[in-house]
Each structure stands twice: as structure tokens, then as C-alpha cells.
Amino acid sequence: MIEIKDFSAYYGDKKVVKDVSFNVAKNKITAIIGPSGCGKSTLLRSINRINDTIPGFRVEGQILFEGKDIYREIDDITILRKKIGMVFQKPVPFPMSIYDNIAFGLKIHGIKGKNKLDEIVEKSLKQAALWDEVKHELKKSANALSGGQQQRLCIARTLAIEPEVLLLDEPTSALDPIATQKIESLLEKLSESYTIVIVTHNLAQAIRISDYIAFLYQGELVEFSDTSSMVKKPKSKLTEAYLNGKIG
Numbered sequence: 001m002i003e004i005k006d007f008s009a010y011y012g013d014k015k016v017v018k019d020v021s022f023n024v025a026k027n028k029i030t031a032i033i034g035p036s037g038c039g040k041s042t043l044l045r046s047i048n049r050i051n052d053t054i055p056g057f058r059v060e061g062q063i064l065f066e067g068k069d070i071y072r073e074i075d076d077i078t079i080l081r082k083k084i085g086m087v088f089q090k091p092v093p094f095p096m097s098i099y100d101n102i103a104f105g106l107k108i109h110g111i112k113g114k115n116k117l118d119e120i121v122e123k124s125l126k127q128a129a130l131w132d133e134v135k136h137e138l139k140k141s142a143n144a145l146s147g148g149q150q151q152r153l154c155i156a157r158t159l160a161i162e163p164e165v166l167l168l169d170e171p172t173s174a175l176d177p178i179a180t181q182k183i184e185s186l187l188e189k190l191s192e193s194y195t196i197v198i199v200t201h202n203l204a205q206a207i208r209i210s211d212y213i214a215f216l217y218q219g220e221l222v223e224f225s226d227t228s229s230m231v232k233k234p235k236s237k238l239t240e241a242y243l244n245g246k247i248g
């Protein structure tokens with residue numbers, strides 16, 4: 001689905017992602033893990049070119065999405081971002097109703113008509129496992145929701161645009177254990193239909209939900225494996241030390 005090939009990213013002269021290569025499999029969860037500052041977020045954000053506006057940011061190598069180099073062969077970045085949606089660490093709903101949080105993006109993408117909007121709002125909230133909790137109060141302000149509900153609303157907002165890939169940057173780090181558990185089961189369910197890449201500090205979470213893990217250390221990809229092989233038999237001493245909590 002996504003091929004990352006000898007990919008490097010720089011902020012000015014500082015190379016923070018170093019010649020990384022791995023493939024992201026369709027309809028699987030790939031976790032990017034590693035100690036703080038190792039380049040996880042930068043790599044994730046490079047997948048939908050969200051860092052493009054940062055002065056001094058530049059890349060080398062390739063990220064191919066559906067066979068096309070996203071830095072050289074994509075003319076319309078809005079289409080790329082529509083296909084590759086992003087969910088951030090801190091849920092930030094728009095200061096409007098639950099319904100409008102989802103309808104707003106749809107309207108921007110040219111989707112009109114109350115019936116159509118109603119249908120997509122309901123479908124997205126159901127997909128994000130939030131519908132049952134909010135179906136009687138869609139006109140209520142999104143800011144009145146709990147943190148975990150807000151994060152599921154942000155996921156619903158992203159799903160409404162019908163992406164193929166979901167990128168999530170530490171989506172549960174601001175949430176309590178119950179809300180975290182809900183998001184984790186949601187992601188497992190969503191991976192049946194979406195390709196998911198998640199950055200997480202939480203090693204136990206990566207092990208619980210991912211199919212594949214990319215372990216980064218100081219910008220380099222130390223190891224990429226399917227999750228159970230990495231946990232049972234890490235190929236590198238560095239991975240083993242990270243898994244055992246000796247570094248990080």
C-alpha cells in the first residue's frame with residue numbers, strides 16, 4: 001500500500017529520519033515505535049506531506065502510495081490528504097456541534113444535501129463507535145464531550161472523507177485507560193477496512209494492536225518485523241533492549 005524507500009527527512013541541516021525503508025501493508029496496523037525524538041512523528045507526518053509547510057523541512061528518497069512517489073508524482077496534495085487521513089495526539093474538535101464537526105469537512109469536499117450529510121454523519125459516527133453515545137444530541141457542542149469521545153469524533157471526522165489510510169500520532173496519550181481501550185478496539189475493527197499507521201510511545205499498546213512494528217532509534221530503522229516475531233525473537237540487540245525497557 002505504501003512503500004517507504006531510502007527515505008530521509010531534514011529540518012534544516014539536521015537529518016532526523018535516516019534512509020528508512022519498509023512497506024506498509026494494506027488493511028493492517030503498522031506501529032512506529034522508538035524513544036522520544038527518534039523521528040517517529042516526522043516519518044508519520046511525511047506520509048501525507050503535512051510537514052511541507054515547515055521552513056527548512058526537506059526529504060530525500062521516496063514514499064510511494066499506490067505506486068506513485070508522493071513527493072514527485074502527485075499534483076494535487078488535497079487528494080493525497082483525502083486518501084491519507086491524519087488523527088493527532090490531542091483531539092481538537094472544531095468549536096461547533098457534533099454534527100457540524102463532521103458535516104463541515106464534507107461540505108468543503110463538495111458534498112451537499114441534508115439527507116446525504118445525515119447519512120454520512122451517522123455512518124462515520126457508527127464507524128468510530130460513537131453513534132450510540134451521541135445520537136440524541138448531535139446539535140450539542142463537541143467541546144462538551146469527554147476527551148475519549150472527542151478523539152473518536154476526530155476519527156469519525158477523518159473517516160467521513162473516506163480515506164484509504166489512517167495515520168495516527170499518539171492518539172491515546174492524552175486519554176485515560178478506559179478511553180484508550182475503546183480506541184484500541186476501534187482501531188482493530190477499522191483495520192478490516194483501512195490501512196493504519198500509528199505512532200505510539202506505549203510499547204504495550206503497539207504489541208496489543210499492531211500487525212507490524214517499525215522500531216526507530218536516532219532516526220534509523222533498527223528493525224521492521226511482524227509484531228509477534230519482533231516480540232518473541234528480536235533480530236537486533238537494540239530492539240531487545242528497547243522491548244525490555246533498558247533504553248527509551
Ligand SMILES: Nc1ncnc2c1ncn2[C@@H]1O[C@H](COP(=O)(O)OP(=O)(O)OP(=O)(O)O)[C@@H](O)[C@H]1O
Nearest residue numbers: 011016034035036037038039040041042043054201
Ligand atoms: N518543526 C521542527 N523543527 C525543527 N526540528 C524538529 C521539528 N520537529 C521535530 N524536530 C526534531 O526532529 C527530531 C525528531 O522529532 P520527532 O517529533 O519526529 O520525534 P518523535 O520520535 O516523534 O519524538 P516524540 O516521541 O518525543 O514525539 C527531534 O530531534 C526534534 O527535536
